[in-house]
Amino acid sequence: MVRIEDNRELFENLKELERINEELAKLKLKKKEISENIINSSKGNEIAKVESLFGELGENEERVRYLTKRKEEILENIKNSLKSFETLVENFNIFCDYNGTISVMGLPGTGKLEMIMRFLAYCKKRDSFVVVLRDRERVMDMVRRITPETTIITVNPVYVEKVSDIRKLEQVSRLASRLSKDIMKVVRGRRNPLIVIHRSNDLSLDRINEVSGFLKEEFWRMFMENISPMENNMLLIFNCDSIGDECSTLMTFSDYLVRVELAGEGSRFMITRLRL
Amino acid sequence: MIRNVLTAIAIFTVPVILTIFTLSDLIFSPFTYALWLTMEVGVFTTIIYLSNYRKSKEIKAPLVQEFRKYRVAALVVSYNEDPSTVRETLLSVKEAIGSLGDVFLLDDSTDRMKAEENEEFCRNNGITYLHREGRRGYKAGAINDFLKKYGDSYDLIAVFDSDQRPVRTFFLDLLPFFNDENVAFVQVPQAYTEVFSRLAMGATYQQMPFHDVVMSGRDISGSAFILGSGFIARIEALRKAGYFDEEIVTEDLATTLKLQSLGYRSIYVNYPGIWYGEPPQTVDAYMVQQGRWSLGSFQSFMRILRSRIGWRVFLDYFAGFLYWLKEGPLTIVELLAPVIFLTLQVYIFRVDPFIFSLAYYPVFLFSILLFILSMRDRRYGIRGFLYHQFVEFLMMPPVTLSFIAWALRRKRPFRVTPKGREIKISRWIFLYILIELLLIFSIIKGIFWYNLASLNSLRYSIIINLTWAAYFLFLTSGTFIIFLEKKNI
Numbered sequence: 170m171v172r173i174e175d176n177r178e179l180f181e182n183l184k185e186l187e188r189i190n191e192e193l194a195k196l197k198l199k200k201k202e203i204s205e206n207i208i209n210s211s212k213g214n215e216i217a218k219v220e221s222l223f224g225e226l227g228e229n230e231e232r233v234r235y236l237t238k239r240k241e242e243i244l245e246n247i248k249n250s251l252k253s254f255e256t257l258v259e260n261f262n263i264f265c266d267y268n269g270t271i272s273v274m275g276l277p278g279t280g281k282l283e284m285i286m287r288f289l290a291y292c293k294k295r296d297s298f299v300v301v302l303r304d305r306e307r308v309m310d311m312v313r314r315i316t317p318e319t320t321i322i323t324v325n326p327v328y329v330e331k332v333s334d335i336r337k338l339e340q341v342s343r344l345a346s347r348l349s350k351d352i353m354k355v356v357r358g359r360r361n362p363l364i365v366i367h368r369s370n371d372l373s374l375d376r377i378n379e380v381s382g383f384l385k386e387e388f389w390r391m392f393m394e395n396i397s398p399m400e401n402n403m404l405l406i407f408n409c410d411s412i413g414d415e416c417s418t419l420m421t422f423s424d425y426l427v428r429v430e431l432a433g434e435g436s437r438f439m440i441t442r443l444r445l
Numbered sequence: 446m447i448r449n450v451l452t453a454i455a456i457f458t459v460p461v462i463l464t465i466f467t468l469s470d471l472i473f474s475p476f477t478y479a480l481w482l483t484m485e486v487g488v489f490t491t492i493i494y495l496s497n498y499r500k501s502k503e504i505k506a507p508l509v510q511e512f513r514k515y516r517v518a519a520l521v522v523s524y525n526e527d528p529s530t531v532r533e534t535l536l537s538v539k540e541a542i543g544s545l546g547d548v549f550l551l552d553d554s555t556d557r558m559k560a561e562e563n564e565e566f567c568r569n570n571g572i573t574y575l576h577r578e579g580r581r582g583y584k585a586g587a588i589n590d591f592l593k594k595y596g597d598s599y600d601l602i603a604v605f606d607s608d609q610r611p612v613r614t615f616f617l618d619l620l621p622f623f624n625d626e627n628v629a630f631v632q633v634p635q636a637y638t639e640v641f642s643r644l645a646m647g648a649t650y651q652q653m654p655f656h657d658v659v660m661s662g663r664d665i666s667g668s669a670f671i672l673g674s675g676f677i678a679r680i681e682a683l684r685k686a687g688y689f690d691e692e693i694v695t696e697d698l699a700t701t702l703k704l705q706s707l708g709y710r711s712i713y714v715n716y717p718g719i720w721y722g723e724p725p726q727t728v729d730a731y732m733v734q735q736g737r738w739s740l741g742s743f744q745s746f747m748r749i750l751r752s753r754i755g756w757r758v759f760l761d762y763f764a765g766f767l768y769w770l771k772e773g774p775l776t777i778v779e780l781l782a783p784v785i786f787l788t789l790q791v792y793i794f795r796v797d798p799f800i801f802s803l804a805y806y807p808v809f810l811f812s813i814l815l816f817i818l819s820m821r822d823r824r825y826g827i828r829g830f831l832y833h834q835f836v837e838f839l840m841m842p843p844v845t846l847s848f849i850a851w852a853l854r855r856k857r858p859f860r861v862t863p864k865g866r867e868i869k870i871s872r873w874i875f876l877y878i879l880i881e882l883l884l885i886f887s888i889i890k891g892i893f894w895y896n897l898a899s900l901n902s903l904r905y906s907i908i909i910n911l912t913w914a915a916y917f918l919f920l921t922s923g924t925f926i927i928f929l930e931k932k933n934i
Contacts, residue, residue, distance in 0.1 A: 326716040
């Protein structure tokens with residue numbers, strides 16, 4: 170039997186990553202508050218106060234720089250500390266009974282989708298769904314060939330426009346909540362739903378340059394809050410193409426990480442437990 | 446229905462009351478009435494636009510839906526179009542529909558060579574070619590004939606003009622909306638991608654607020670309507686509505702009203718589902734297109750009043766009708782009012798000019814600012830706004846002619862938007878030169894009058910009219926940017 174190792178160091182790293190993200194979010198809000206205070210004090214010619222606020226702003230910025238650098242180090246540590254396992258098929262049994270969140274990550278073309286489809290075909294005791302925005306023809310083809318019982322859920326094409334319009338936190342919360350609630354409506358009443366998000370890259374805000382990292386994380390936080398796989402007896406699988414740092418955010422919300430790499434003529438899967 | 450009629454009566458009665466209280470000369474009373482109506486319509490359509498703008502940010506349809514298979518027939522409609530354009534569109538539709546359905550070419554071409562070329566292409570590419578000798582009901586008639594013959598074999602039809610090509614994922618994107626059995630049709634924005642002239646650019650800018658604000662807002666209100674191309678409709682719903690309306694030149698609007706009266710839902714998906722679309726390239730083509738669209742809207746007026754639709758839905762349709770009224774006959778009144786005042790030195794209505802300015806100018810400026818604000822995120826800008834205004838001013842003559850034809854119950858033949866490869870100066874330019882000269886003359890006369898006038902109230906009235914004349918002079922001059930373009934595409 171293949172062992173899924175509890176990686177305490179990795180877990181610690183993830184906890185620290187969460188703390189850093191929270192502090193960064195607070196610092197950004199504080200920066201905004203200080204900037205507004207500077208403008209108000211300048212209007213009132215309160216020179217001493219303005220100087221003190223500038224000092225505070227500098228300290229704030231320094232802390233942000235430190236935390237951003239630390240975050241990069243942690244992400245690098247996480248990547249390096251992932252453990253490798255030879256096969257995945259033997260773990261299908263474990264995952265099929267599991268309620269929670271799994272992130273499947275790897276470069277495009279490494280066989281992630283096919284592996285996930287085989288898993289859906291294996292796990293017949295659950296009703297399975299694939300949520301897809303782009304790449305629908307490939308998903309439909311694979312579903313037809315490998316797991317015909319799986320239901321395909323397509324995302325409204327307007328979603329893309331709405332994502333590209335996002336600039337504020339309220340918009341992120343509204344969109345993520347709506348998306349997750351609409352998914353829940355479709356899977357309501359089904360047997361222990363197994364939901365695949367293909368690809369999380371397409372749904373996330375990762376490719377919108379104007380959106381801060383904080384908002385990108387907030388999107389998935391809100392999404393997960395409504396889905397709550399464990400409470401709802403669901404298994405949620407994120408299929409994510411590792412492009413840049415696009416999949417890093419998902420690790421914070423996942424219980425298991427499956428990294429996929431090409432090895433020889435096939436694919437190699439590395440499973441890591443992210444939460445204790 | 447009674448509420449609809451009362452609303453319409455109220456809109457047309459308020460200016461009557463204002464006319465009675467402000468009339469200066471009985472001869473000018475229709476003019477006075479039309480001017481008050483213009484202002485009222487301006488306020489009304491601005492309020493509806495604001496409401497649609499606020500709604501346009503919402504999403505009504507579910508964000509995710511189960512993908513189910515339907516039997517789909519994709520129809521490409523053609524009438525003497527360039528066969529190469531038809532071919533490209535057919536291939537695009539065929540690629541998009543894949544294994545989800547069949548493609549048909551409904552070809553009403555009277556040009557024998559073109560019809561034969563189209564038929565041969567269809568034969569070689571697995572597309573069903575359908576040709577009619579008569580053109581009963583034009584496009585609506587062709588679709589209805591198809592539905593009566595093949596309708597039982599399909600659940601849905603998709604309709605594309607021969608110059609509108611769907612994206613590869615068109616059907617995959619839109620079919621899930623039909624999971625709701627109350628959805629009668631799903632419409633996507635028309636695309637103007639082949640912009641080769643200034644007129645085409647203006648027409649493209651003109652479409653942007655319509656698609657992004659008006660139709661998106663109407664989707665939320667439930668009043669989105671079929672735009673003639675780039676839509677999928679449920680055959681069962683069309684059958685219940687008595688198929689496409691063949692009496693009205695824009696069959697889509699009248700048919701939508703029937704569907705919505707039956708309680709069916711309409712969906713407008715504001716996404717780039719069409720990757721290729723040809724706008725009118727010449728002034729003449731644009732005039733034909735706008736003449737047809739406005740005539741269809743005028744012809745639908747009684748149907749709008751009689752429809753069993755919600756009040757908010759009615760207001761959207763009514764605003765659409767008033768829009769055409771404003772861009773046609775009422776624009777002529779607006780244009781002539783300062784000319785009459787400045788040249789003949791007669792008052793069209795008697796209102797304190799200062800109070801008038803305080804009451805109307807803020808509304809006018811607000812409507813412009815709202816318009817620019819509503820488009821700020823959408824590559825529109827001041828340039829887009831100006832081009833939009835210039836082409837909108839260009840449509841005054843054909844819309845007015847359509848209005849007259851409708852008012853006199855005169856039948857006008859269905860004319861497809863002409864396609865041309867040569868952009869030359871339209872004969873309509875003579876009308877606009879005349880308008881330009883008239884406005885310049887009025888402004889010069891107005892300036893002389895102002896210098897002679899001693900009463901402050903009169904001077905103020907002259908300033909207001911000079912401002913309006915200058916505004917129209919600016920618009921007329923702007924149209925020459927479009928008129929004077931000459932090139933081969």
